[in-house]
Amino acid sequence: MENFFNKKTISEMEEGKPQKIVHKISRDRSEREKELQEIDRIAKTLARRDLELLEIRKKRESELKKLEEKTEELQKTGELMERWLKELKSAKKNLEDSRTAVMNILEDVDEARQKAEEEKNKTLTIINNFADGLLVFNKENSLAFVNPPAEDFFKIKKKEVVNKSLSELASFLSLKPLIILLEKKEIKQVYRKELSIKENLILEVSTIPLKREEERLGVLVILHDITREKMIERMKTEFVSIAAHQLRTPLSAIKWTLRMLLDGDLGGLNQEQENFVKKSYESNERMIGLINDLLNVSRIEEGRYLYKPTLERLGDVVHFVINSYQEEARKRKVNLEFKKPETELPKVSIDVEKTRLAVQNLLDNAIKYTLPGGKVTVSLKNTKKGIEFSIKDTGVGIPKDQQERVFAKFFRGANIMRMETEGSGLGLFITKNIIEAHGGKIWFESEEGKGSTFYFALPIKSAGKFLKET
Numbered sequence: 001m002e003n004f005f006n007k008k009t010i011s012e013m014e015e016g017k018p019q020k021i022v023h024k025i026s027r028d029r030s031e032r033e034k035e036l037q038e039i040d041r042i043a044k045t046l047a048r049r050d051l052e053l054l055e056i057r058k059k060r061e062s063e064l065k066k067l068e069e070k071t072e073e074l075q076k077t078g079e080l081m082e083r084w085l086k087e088l089k090s091a092k093k094n095l096e097d098s099r100t101a102v103m104n105i106l107e108d109v110d111e112a113r114q115k116a117e118e119e120k121n122k123t124l125t126i127i128n129n130f131a132d133g134l135l136v137f138n139k140e141n142s143l144a145f146v147n148p149p150a151e152d153f154f155k156i157k158k159k160e161v162v163n164k165s166l167s168e169l170a171s172f173l174s175l176k177p178l179i180i181l182l183e184k185k186e187i188k189q190v191y192r193k194e195l196s197i198k199e200n201l202i203l204e205v206s207t208i209p210l211k212r213e214e215e216r217l218g219v220l221v222i223l224h225d226i227t228r229e230k231m232i233e234r235m236k237t238e239f240v241s242i243a244a245h246q247l248r249t250p251l252s253a254i255k256w257t258l259r260m261l262l263d264g265d266l267g268g269l270n271q272e273q274e275n276f277v278k279k280s281y282e283s284n285e286r287m288i289g290l291i292n293d294l295l296n297v298s299r300i301e302e303g304r305y306l307y308k309p310t311l312e313r314l315g316d317v318v319h320f321v322i323n324s325y326q327e328e329a330r331k332r333k334v335n336l337e338f339k340k341p342e343t344e345l346p347k348v349s350i351d352v353e354k355t356r357l358a359v360q361n362l363l364d365n366a367i368k369y370t371l372p373g374g375k376v377t378v379s380l381k382n383t384k385k386g387i388e389f390s391i392k393d394t395g396v397g398i399p400k401d402q403q404e405r406v407f408a409k410f411f412r413g414a415n416i417m418r419m420e421t422e423g424s425g426l427g428l429f430i431t432k433n434i435i436e437a438h439g440g441k442i443w444f445e446s447e448e449g450k451g452s453t454f455y456f457a458l459p460i461k462s463a464g465k466f467l468k469e470t
């Protein structure tokens with residue numbers, strides 16, 4: 001109460017002035033209400049201001065949070081930029097290192113290119129100065145390269161023939177024999193052939209396929225001048241032929257003289273004299289056999305060996321030769337068997353005399369190099385290859401490392417020479433040429449110490465080309 005009324009009011013009330021007091025109280029109350037309203041207004045204003053401040057504060061807090069997030073993001077971006085900068089610096093260093101390495105590689109490549117160019121020039125110099133002619137055909141069979149010796153052989157110019165096909169090259173008269181040869185052969189492996197270009201020029205043509213893995217790149221043709229070798233070979237053949245002919249006449253005379261002595265036409269001989277004459281006769285026979293072999297070889301090399309082709313049954317020829325060797329087989333204690341074909345075989349076109357010689361050479365070797373108690377089996381049969389002849393023995397066989405040379409002139413196996421010192425080494429060479437001249441094929445199988453089997457096959461329809469002996 002004392003708080004509501006001041007001292008003056010209380011004094012007036014005590015003095016008995018109630019109306020004044022009431023009026024005053026009303027006025028004070030009105031003022032108080034105004035004050036309260038003002039206070040309320042101010043409070044509301046303050047509350048509103050507080051709300052605004054709260055909103056502002058929240059907004060600022062939100063902005064501050066965003067700012068912090070931005071700051072954090074910027075910080076992360078900065079860290080990322082720093083990392084990128086480091087990576088860029090590292091990449092720059094790597095790039096500089098790579099640039100240095102590339103420069104070094106380029107220097108090495110340039111040096112290698114220069115060396116390759118030098119090697120290429122050296123190789124071209126060697127090729128251009130090669131004694132043999134060289135022709136290179138690409139995979140389209142166009143001439144890609146020709147060296148000076150080849151130009152000289154064919155009397156052509158490089159610029160005239162390079163990049164021309166085989167058909168275009170055939171228009172050059174000097175190249176025609178070579179082009180005919182190349183067109184006939186599909187070059188899949190190394191191939192050699194003698195080619196007579198003109199009277200005083202004979203070339204050995206070797207064709208070699210050029211490949212990279214399975215890809216065909218072209219063909220290399222090597223032209224080797226063998227004119228001098230062929231001339232020497234021809235002179236040697238002529239010499240052998242002349243010498244053999246000259247020797248055969250006196251040897252034949254000696255043979256018949258010795259035969260007359262042995263037959264007693266010139267008087268009787270005692271046992272010792274007869275033995276000496278027999279040995280002389282056998283030696284003379286061996287000499288005549290050698291002379292005949294040399295003459296046969298010279299005829300083969302001259303290409304005039306077969307000259308009497310007729311249609312015959314090969315079985316009759318083989319049977320004739322086997323009958324003539326039965327006594328020799330018995331003497332050496334070798335069992336000789338002829339397995340005749342079950343059905344009659346077709347006739348073949350053969351030179352009977354030369355075919356007998358071929359069979360005789362094979363049979364002679366089989367009996368001669370089979371130990372006593374061994375066996376030689378001869379058989380004939382009709383196959384896809386033609387009439388096939390085979391002769392199997394249980395003899396000494398041929399050493400494996402020497403089998404490639406079996407059909408070469410003058411070849412005799414090392415084990416055979418220890419066993420049989422006599423022999424010219426020409427029998428199989430002659431036999432091979434006889435069979436091949438008939439268009440046939442000859443081959444063998446052998447194992448040292450176990451025996452050998454020789455085969456040959458003759459075509460039924462044709463015997464190949466026969467040249468008349470001149």
